[in-house]
Amino acid sequence: xxxxxxxxxxxxxxxxxxxxxxxxxxxxxxxxxxxxxxxxxxxxxxxxxxxxxxxxxxxxxxxxxxxxxxxxxxxxxxxxxxxxxxxxxxxxxxxxxxxxxxxxxxxxxxxxxxxxxxxxxxxxxxxxxxxxxxxxxxxxxxxxxxxxxxxxxxxxxxxxxxxxxxxxxxxxxxxxxxxxxxxxxxxxxxxxxxxxxxxxxxxxxxxxxxxxxxxxxxxxxxxxxxxxxxxxxxxxxxxxxxxxxxxxxxxx
Amino acid sequence: xxxxxxxxxxxxxxxxxxxxxxxxxxxxxxxxxxxxxxxxxxxxxxxxxxxxxxxxxxxxxxxxxxxxxxxxxxxxxxxxxxxxxxxxxxxxxxxxxxxxxxxxxxxxxxxxxxxxxxxxxxxxxxxxxxxxxxxxxxxxxxxxxxxxxxxxxxxxxxxxxxxxxxxxxxxxxxxxxxxxxxxxxxxxxxxxxxxxxxxxxxxxxxxxxxxxxxxxxxxxxxxxxxxxxxxxxxxxxxxxxxxxxxxxxxxxxx
Numbered sequence: 001x002x003x004x005x006x007x008x009x010x011x012x013x014x015x016x017x018x019x020x021x022x023x024x025x026x027x028x029x030x031x032x033x034x035x036x037x038x039x040x041x042x043x044x045x046x047x048x049x050x051x052x053x054x055x056x057x058x059x060x061x062x063x064x065x066x067x068x069x070x071x072x073x074x075x076x077x078x079x080x081x082x083x084x085x086x087x088x089x090x091x092x093x094x095x096x097x098x099x100x101x102x103x104x105x106x107x108x109x110x111x112x113x114x115x116x117x118x119x120x121x122x123x124x125x126x127x128x129x130x131x132x133x134x135x136x137x138x139x140x141x142x143x144x145x146x147x148x149x150x151x152x153x154x155x156x157x158x159x160x161x162x163x164x165x166x167x168x169x170x171x172x173x174x175x176x177x178x179x180x181x182x183x184x185x186x187x188x189x190x191x192x193x194x195x196x197x198x199x200x201x202x203x204x205x206x207x208x209x210x211x212x213x214x215x216x217x218x219x220x221x222x223x224x225x226x227x228x229x230x231x232x233x234x235x236x237x238x239x240x241x242x243x244x245x246x247x248x249x250x251x252x
Numbered sequence: 253x254x255x256x257x258x259x260x261x262x263x264x265x266x267x268x269x270x271x272x273x274x275x276x277x278x279x280x281x282x283x284x285x286x287x288x289x290x291x292x293x294x295x296x297x298x299x300x301x302x303x304x305x306x307x308x309x310x311x312x313x314x315x316x317x318x319x320x321x322x323x324x325x326x327x328x329x330x331x332x333x334x335x336x337x338x339x340x341x342x343x344x345x346x347x348x349x350x351x352x353x354x355x356x357x358x359x360x361x362x363x364x365x366x367x368x369x370x371x372x373x374x375x376x377x378x379x380x381x382x383x384x385x386x387x388x389x390x391x392x393x394x395x396x397x398x399x400x401x402x403x404x405x406x407x408x409x410x411x412x413x414x415x416x417x418x419x420x421x422x423x424x425x426x427x428x429x430x431x432x433x434x435x436x437x438x439x440x441x442x443x444x445x446x447x448x449x450x451x452x453x454x455x456x457x458x459x460x461x462x463x464x465x466x467x468x469x470x471x472x473x474x475x476x477x478x479x480x481x482x483x484x485x486x487x488x489x490x491x492x493x494x495x496x497x498x499x500x501x502x503x504x505x506x
Contacts (some may be wrong), residue, residue: 097405147501
């Protein structure tokens with residue numbers, strides 16, 4: 001495939017090849033490769049410090065890489081001439097700590113980027129934002145400030161905020177790790193609905209039963225490499241690598 | 253009404269010679285107070301405005317990628333924060349004042365400096381309070397978590413948009429209590445402009461009791477009360493502002 005040929009939906013929407021990344025002397029990613037097709041839901045699991053979060057932060061250029069290539073819809077992400085705004089319109093991201101804007105209401109949080117970054121019409125943006133809040137089951141909370149919402153509600157606002165940019169791929173970085181157990185479920189349901197709608201989702205998660213239920217493919221990382229991967233059924237019930245087995249043994 | 257007040261204080265001065273509120277019955281002395289108060293207010297407002305501008309520019313320069321700008325700002329802060337404001341006033345007026353050009357006065361033969369002593373007091377006190385404002389704003393900006401800025405980045409905002417729509421509105425809220433303190437201090441520090449003969453309230457009051465020794469207690473009382481009201485009004489306004497900007501679940505308060 002030549003670099004100049006336009007991306008088509010039969011090619012991987014995200015293509016990661018031999019990615020290496022170091023923080024100083026410490027190499028976090030030691031040659032990671034995989035492809036994701038449009039509409040796929042993939043889960044990256046693994047012990048802390050194995051480079052999971054770093055990997056997905058590289059996909060939308062929040063972190064840079066030292067070697068290898070990451071392509072989103074055929075466009076190389078780690079290119080000095082990269083149009084970052086174009087990339088971030090395609091790739092949405094939801095964080096562990098929600099990172100909402102505390103001085104803006106839920107509705108304003110969702111509306112801010114389309115208004116200020118894309119310069120879209122306020123009327124259209126507001127209509128879309130209200131629909132998105134409804135979709136994440138927060139109808140009636142439009143005028144609440146993040147400080148007045150529970151963790152699970154805040155995280156759902158964060159999902160709506162990211163969707164307002166109409167991305168093609170969504171990254172979820174341990175989005176339920178900071179939540180109370182009772183609110184984890186409402187966030188997971190939202191993600192599940194998103195996946196059912198055909199959104200391409202890349203999740204770093206510790207929720208194994210959720211991963212088994214929604215993922216098309218599971219990647220297990222340890223010490224900067226993908227140790228093992230496969231569809232959930234083979235991965236969870238028939239793991240081959242001793243490191244995977246040890247990890248699953250501790251967690252399940 | 254005015255007649256009654258004037259005759260009351262004239263009587264009080266006769267029965268209690270140590271409590272001569274001369275400015276409450278002598279229109280010429282009252283005029284001195286009014287003019288002193290207006291200079292104090294003029295000086296305070298100008299210094300508050302100028303020191304805020306210095307604070308914002310300085311905080312921006314401190315976060316700049318240029319090491320020279322950062323070094324310059326740091327030098328400025330250290331110099332003005334660690335020396336007494338009175339010495340700064342004297343230095344600006346007597347040392348720098350020598351080198352500023354002069355113009356011919358209205359009488360045609362006297363030479364007057366282009367910058368009056370009030371002008372120097374405004375510059376000097378603004379630089380003094382501005383040094384603290386830089387640090388106050390910087391602390392506010394640094395209090396905004398890196399992850400919040402990352403969220404902006406992930407939503408496609410550039411650095412300017414991130415600052416304008418998210419970092420600065422939040423930093424302002426973090427900074428307000430400390431800013432409130434510094435501005436209150438600034439208003440009180442304007443009295444030190446007496447050292448370079450700026451005819452502000454303290455200067456006028458001292459002149460009055462130099463002319464009328466019997467007015468000393470009265471003048472001091474009025475000074476205290478005036479500053480309590482002046483600073484009280486500023487603190488009240490700042491607190492109101494703080495409350496209007498308050499957002500549920502962010503920072504302390506109600």
